Amino acid sequence: MNRCQKWIVLGFLFFAACSPEVDENTLQTLKEELQGKALEEVYEAFEYQPIWINGSGLSADGEEFMEILQRDIAADGLDKDNYHYAPLQQQLDKLEQDGGASALVELELIMSEAFVRLAHDLHYGRVDPSDRSSKWKMEPKSSDVNEEEALASVGKGKASSIRELLEDLRPQNTLYDGLRSALESLLNEKSDFGDTPIHYDGALEVSDRAEVILQVRRVLEAMGEQGLSQAEQPQVYDEDLANAVKRFQKRHGLKEDGVLGEDFWRAINYSKEDLMVKLKVNLERLRWLPDFLSQEGPKVLVNIPNYYMDYVVDQDTVFSTRAVVGKEYYQTPVFAAKMNYLVFSPYWNLPEGILWAETIPAILKDKNYLSAHHMEVVDKEGQRIDPSNISWKKLKKEEGFPYLIRQRPGDENALGRVKFMFPNTYNIYIHDSPAKALFDRDERAFSHGCIRIADPDGFAAVLLKDDQEWGKDSIANAMKLEEEKQVNLAVKPSVWILYLTAWKSAEGLQLREDVYGSDLQLAQKMEEKVSKAYF
Template identity: 40%
Template structure:
């Protein structure tokens, strides 16, 4: 009764005429009615908008005796405006503000602000509805910031790193945020514990500003062959225009716009360095493909990778770990946030994609046998033996039983579909695994290893293996892993890598190995790095984020 009387007094004090008739019902009464008439498990809808878990809303409001959270005496609070601002800022997390009812929330805000100007009381029904929308938006945004919007287990492309488990209670978080009147701080604490996440948000923010000044036609351009200095081509003016847009080049006078001149050459090299390409200055398919990306497209790419960071469990941020970014063709050995070792790697071909997973590195094998997988033996080795009976000898391969007993190849019917044996390549300089392999047991039979084909590391596209990770500098990596075992000197490691039989060396402590797929990140200086989507996985994720 007190609330009704107070509201009536407020009504007249605001200058309303006594001739106007109205009916005022308290906001808390409306909240109680809406929630108590909603069945657990059923969808609660506000103005046609489906809210999240009814049970969560019921618990939150019943704990506060159904008092409104985002208004006082029918007037929107400062923290209501703060939440609306944070919902809009979610675009820089790569999330969609529309997922958090922003259109309807904005409509309510506009109506209430107009009511304030005309000295009209905000109807209790509308205040209650807006309160529910804001609370549900907070819960939903908090969940997405903490663990991601998309469930990686539902992707067609595999992601076999266990998704981060929830460490917060959304209701408790909101209660605390309202008590402290700190909506932003409460949501920020849900960000992934990786410094690259916040830096990534700032990249999206700057790209958004860049998109606002964008007047270019981002039609797709192609080249049939790499263009070099003094070549002429119709795409040259477009390349020049886009490099000027991105700040790699300043406008300059031209005699022939279609000619690839030395000024453009220097800016192309600078662009290639920034985008992880070989800075040869040639305008090839990778350079052109990268230049086809508009600011909005790059915002999408960054958004996808912030979502991937939200999936990663907190345990990934270990004091010591080996991180392989497949899309960047690089391995980093990190200890206490310092990179002790960084090397180029070769990863799986698109049809033999390196998997995304995490497993502890436990031992090394020097001078390893290559136990050839059955699929490779069936599809590649056996057909080669049929064509060339000396193939096994030439490749230093041997046939063994499952127990490891050698089998005479001449006694095998190579035309038979039944092949109950294993094929392995002996240790040596031509062994496909090189001189050492680094083992982190997993269901994919994937590991890190050396390779005799060193020239492949000079290539820009290094998706070339059957799924394993080939390492450019294995000797240095082995030395770092064994640095707590003094007997493993540089000389002894070199000797172990040139044996004619395997030598297994266990590590004193297990080191997490994490294979990830990030096509974007921001470095310690906040500089963005974009990489090709070599496995064509980004499109599926951006579609789900925008759904």
């Protein structure tokens, strides 16, 4: 045994000697108090020995847990007061006056309840996602973690430390780690940016002069930019500031043109408190999700507020393209599925919702509507039906439409020239689109729920790259057929449709607009104070 090891052993022996054991009266009181309670079986597994207390107050584990509540969990977006922090402090104060068995036992039980709740919330989240939104369709995280078993592992001495045990319960992925680090930095940030909103009517560009540019420099410096306030003419919009503005615009998903316009003024006026709430609700969402990043196989990722689709292989993004998602009334749901095949030159089978809300009313106004839009009516066997033989005025939604209306393959087809299928109960898929101009907009929530992409032939090429039959020319030809052609995929990527309005990337903290108002709903469920201006 070397000198260092000897000191460790001596230190442990000294600590043990200075930590008075719990007397028999306290042990008996603990056993009696646990009778009939939810934690009785947990304590029975280690013979009702206390976890958090010793003969005079908190044990080493108890002190560590109090420190975690006080210092650590705020970076997870969790409030210590949801884990009995105030009652625990009151009980500790009470112990100084009355160190009897009942006071010690009450402290032990309150702390165990707090631990169980925190273990659950770190792993599964505070809010039940199924209660929050009808559009959150993600399968719940598998119940492989039992918070009472975690407590038992502490009681049995199997946990190396409380902090390490709780660390293992957090989501084990870089998205969570990055966002937690960002919130921790904000909590330690002394400057309160955004408390005084910047007001300016109009837009500013490089070489413009205005007093408001001084405020822009100060706020961007508070957000991490360096040296902006040291400009020779700080009221002038110079190139250094323009570069900082472009970095800010990129992090917020805005057009990177350096123009201080309406979108910029709104984004820069986030207060520190608003921003922390935004990070908290996204940390909660990440606790709901399974650890999809570590799962094997390629992945198609669509983050709805980001308006992009990414194809990820072995943690690397090998393909990315702009996306259009569902408008607020037709929200794209959050869920996961497996992509099995794609269809070149597809028919578009009109969904029931669009059929009754848009198509049938249009047919009633214009008898040539179907032919003008290259649509046809077919029966269940795919046989064409003459639309003039249908009594359109007598149709009733509650009785259903007895046929199917579909749009033929072609340049005007709403699905474009290819669709990518991942069978699901929500009738959502990824597809091409004839409305190319929409991809040039910053905010791209225009669809009825499906996901349109700007570069569908490029995506098809990536999916079929290992199939010698499918090269650039054969894909181009398949996208011009008069009848649809299905191609099954040899490698079937998982598809993850997400809703994250904040995350950390190599470029820094990324923020996006809350296109569906979900941040507000979740913040209210989490009892967070929100600003009327941004939520």
